[in-house]
Amino acid sequence: MNKRHSKHQLGPSTCSGFSLMELMIAVAIVGIVSTIAYPSYQSYIVDSTRSVAQSDLMAFAGQLERHKLANFSYAGAGINASDTGSPAVFSGHSPASEAASSKAYNLTIDSLSLGGAAYRIKAQPVIESQGALYYYSDGRKGWDQNGDGSLSAAEFCWRC
Structure with a gap:
C-alpha cells in the first residue's frame, strides 16, 4: 500500500480549529473595536434624531404660518384652541412620520407674544x-x- 494514500499516517496532526489563545485574542479585538464604535454609534443616533426634530420644527412652523393666514393670528393653534401647549395644527411628537410610541421629542407651542403675532415653538427631548x-x-x-x-447668546443656533 502506498504511504501517500494511507488513512493511518504518522506525523503531525491534521486536526484544525482554534486554540484557546487565538480565541482569547479574537475576543479581545472584538471588545476593543466595540468599545470604540459604541460611543460613535450613540452619537450618530442622537444627531439623527436631532436632525429629524429640526425638520419637524420647520414643518410645524409652516403649519403655524398656514394657521395665521386663515386666522390672522397664531393664537388658537393649540389643542382646544389654546395658545400654548400641544399643537392642533401639527403632530405633537417627533419623528412626526412615526407612531407616538417611537417619539424622541415632544413638540409644543412654547409661547405667543405680541398679541398672537409672534411665537416660539419647542422640541423637548424625551x-x-x-x-x-x-x-x-x-x-x-x-x-x-x-x-x-x-x-445664552452662543446657543442661538442648531449646530453650536
Whole structure:
C-alpha cells in the first residue's frame, strides 16, 4: 500500500480549529473595536434624531404660518384652541412620520407674544440629556445645549 494514500499516517496532526489563545485574542479585538464604535454609534443616533426634530420644527412652523393666514393670528393653534401647549395644527411628537410610541421629542407651542403675532415653538427631548430645540417666528433657531432651560447668546443656533 502506498504511504501517500494511507488513512493511518504518522506525523503531525491534521486536526484544525482554534486554540484557546487565538480565541482569547479574537475576543479581545472584538471588545476593543466595540468599545470604540459604541460611543460613535450613540452619537450618530442622537444627531439623527436631532436632525429629524429640526425638520419637524420647520414643518410645524409652516403649519403655524398656514394657521395665521386663515386666522390672522397664531393664537388658537393649540389643542382646544389654546395658545400654548400641544399643537392642533401639527403632530405633537417627533419623528412626526412615526407612531407616538417611537417619539424622541415632544413638540409644543412654547409661547405667543405680541398679541398672537409672534411665537416660539419647542422640541423637548424625551431623553433630557439632549437639550431642547427652539424655533422662533422671526426665523431664529436655538438649542439649549447645556440643558439649563434658557438660551445664552452662543446657543442661538442648531449646530453650536
